[in-house]
Amino acid sequence: MLSFLSPSLATALLPALRRSGPADSRAKAAATAPVAGPAVKIAAQGIQRRFPVKGGPALLALEAVDLEIRRGEFLALVGPSGCGKSSFMDIVAGLTSASAGSVLIDGKPVTGPGLDRGVVFQGYALFPWRTVLGNIEFGLEVQQKPKAERQATAQRYVELVGLRGFEDRYPHQLSGGMRQRVAIARALAYDPEILLMDEPFGALDAQTRERLQLELLRIKHSTHKTFLFVTHSIDEAIVLADRVAVMTSRPGTIKTVLDVSFPAQRREDPLFRNDPAFIALRERVWQALHDEVDKAQDEERAS
């Protein structure tokens, strides 16, 4: 398996892993028990988003999205293409504002982007003129951390995502999977409480994708961050998430939220995807999604 964590780092970053007993209890602890304070980390209330259309009525992309994400939870958001998953994530990130409704983080409304949330985009969005280390340092520069501290922190995260030896490479010298690791390290480096990931593995080949999913599982268990993960892959959602929220076709709203209570160890098992429980859950998510995909396609044909 992937040993992307150096031994010294593993002890530093994964005290929970070392201490605790069976993997089951670990997963449950991450999924349910809040670390401190109220259980709800992100609360979206009645989010609506309209886009103005030239010479026509406004396009309603999101309609009354209500969703609560618990502290330390990994929530995957799936939905037919064009249902507004990415718009919703942009609103949580503070990159665009909702036409109506509000997003509360720790009870406070989101008014703009901030370093309490780290965002990973599908297109990597690395700065091509910065090296791997330079890219990872970006958020720390915004925080105005001193140079030595920036470099030391960035170096730690380079190692966390298994890119030791590639610190001085430029993004164009890296493979797609490596670029996405840099993007993840960049979002982790300034230690946000929330990670927002918009189809981060969408552009990767199947093998790289599975490997990065496993690495993300480890990061999830070692960091206790709250994750909002947008994907269109049901398998990916089930492998990674504690809960899967299914969105309707446009105008997008939350259709149903399903619990995924598999222990961490089983998720990391290469045969997990053949597991009857996995298949049963995939069937349920698929059913929920299926009608919506049909609706979305009918609408596309009609227009």
Add this chain to the structure above:
Amino acid sequence: MSRPQAAWEPPQFFVKSVAIVAFLGLWELLPRLGWVSRSFLPPFSEVVRYLAGSLASGDLTRHILISLGRSAAGFSLALLVALPLGFLLGWFSGFERYVDPLLQLFRQTSAFALFPLFILLLGIGETSKVAIIFYGAQWPILLNTISGVKNVDPLLVKSARSMGVGHFDLFRKVVLPAALPTIFTGLRLAASFSILIIVAAETMGASAGLGYVLTNSQYNFDLPRMYAAIVTLALIGLGTNYLLVWLERRLTGWKQDILPN
């Protein structure tokens, strides 16, 4: 890395120089063999000898420095005006939409067509010569800066914004480095333009400079001197371009290939 069956690969130096050497060889031989009149085309070696002599005596050096001075003044002025203006127009692209048609109109108006007007307004001295270079050189700088700033990958801006970056840092750390390669293309165009147009400016009413040397020696049928001026201008153009390529490689080293042309 040897490929099987691969043909013999000549050294890089040979590839880069063979055409030039052949050209200079023809230049040397044609007049010597009497195929071209020597009075119209003196052999290359004679031109070189003349060039070396007039550089040593300082006759040509003076003219070179005057021409370079005018070019540099016009180019620097263009840089000073067009670069900040380009940043502003590119950044506030809502405003740029209204100005763009006018910019396109001005850009398409040849600097040569405006030269009589410049002389009329600014006289025949240094001002009109520097002004014409400024006018011509600012367009590529301005338009490339605008398009460089306007076309920064929106995902990079989004990504930087997601990390809570302020307006000033967004410009300094994202927009500027992202636009730099496009801006450099403009700088190189402007620099070569500054060298090209100085000749034209100096052929119209000047008493010094390489353009003056060119027309003056043509009137006096002093052909080695005329060819010496032409060769000098070619070398200056080449040198300027390589200087900018070197600078560009240093500043945008993250780009894979920057070619000299």
